[in-house]
Amino acid sequence: MTARTPRRSGFSRDSSQCRSRLKPLLRTALLVLLIFAGHAFAASGAIEPLPFKDHAQEVRFQNLTKQLRCMVCQNENLADSNADLARDLRLEVFQLMQQGKSDAEIKQYLVDRYSDFVLYDPPLKPGTWLLWFGPLAILLAGGAVVTVAVRRRNRGDGAIDDDKPAEGGQAGTGPADTGDDW
């Protein structure tokens, strides 16, 4: 929906306008420069060194951006995403850190703008109860069903094993064997 096309259109158009006036050598030099510029651009997009105060701050930054979701590539976190917006938001997080904001404050800052969706770890509130406790509830319900079934069978009240021999018929070999193999 929002695939970003790099701003190449302006780029190529400008160079085509210049072409007629440029000498071949100059053109080659320009081409080489463009290639290197392209590399520099790609590199800055991927690595993007931020002027951290110290190593601890960098670790804190990495840790924080890993807990935040990129809104453009929704299965990526802010630390890994190469989306343009992710880059902007990383810079924003960095600047908030420089201002002395705590991790919680920075998270709240982003939640205020982009909703809980930016957090990989959803907060516990009425709207997320199903998300938090749903699996546990299903597990407990399943456990209850199994427990009831097993108890009934052990008591041998006949509800499950229809073809169980009549009571007292073969008391010696009886319930222990037939109970398990069906």
Next chain:
Amino acid sequence: MKRLIPFLVFVLLVGLFGFGIWWNTWHDARYVPSPLIDKPAPDFALPKLDAPGQTVTKASLLGKPYLLNVFGSWCVACAEEHPVLMADGRQLGIPLVGYDYKDVPDDARRWLREHGSPYDLVIADQSGRTAIDFGVYGAPESFLIDAKGVIRYKHIGPLTPEVIAQELQPAIAAVKREAP
């Protein structure tokens, strides 16, 4: 009755998976509701695209409702939306403010010259810094802002004639009833 239980569980699971398929056919996973609805729009001060020396602020636009439409010349979906705005924009009855998002001003000006401008005013956010305050995560996005500067409605993705008729126009009507 006991023998029916596995069958009932099966039916339940079929229902659950069926719901999942149905939900995913129309539900847009990319759509994230904005927490800014019914909250004051963030303060901003951005230059006009056509006159970068002049600054437009939130305060300068107060007093009448307007539609803030986030677009960019680089944005494919915005080109899709553009003809709809050209056709229906005037009939909305409120000013249309273009928000040029992370764009090269020259590219944006050329884009508007070539395609025509549906906007009464275009502001430019070259860095995208203000857009973070608006919670913009993908152009095009449209914000309906009322006379008091409160965001009343937001649409993410291209406006279509259906969205305009079913969502935007009723929202505009509600805003206009309060502050004609």
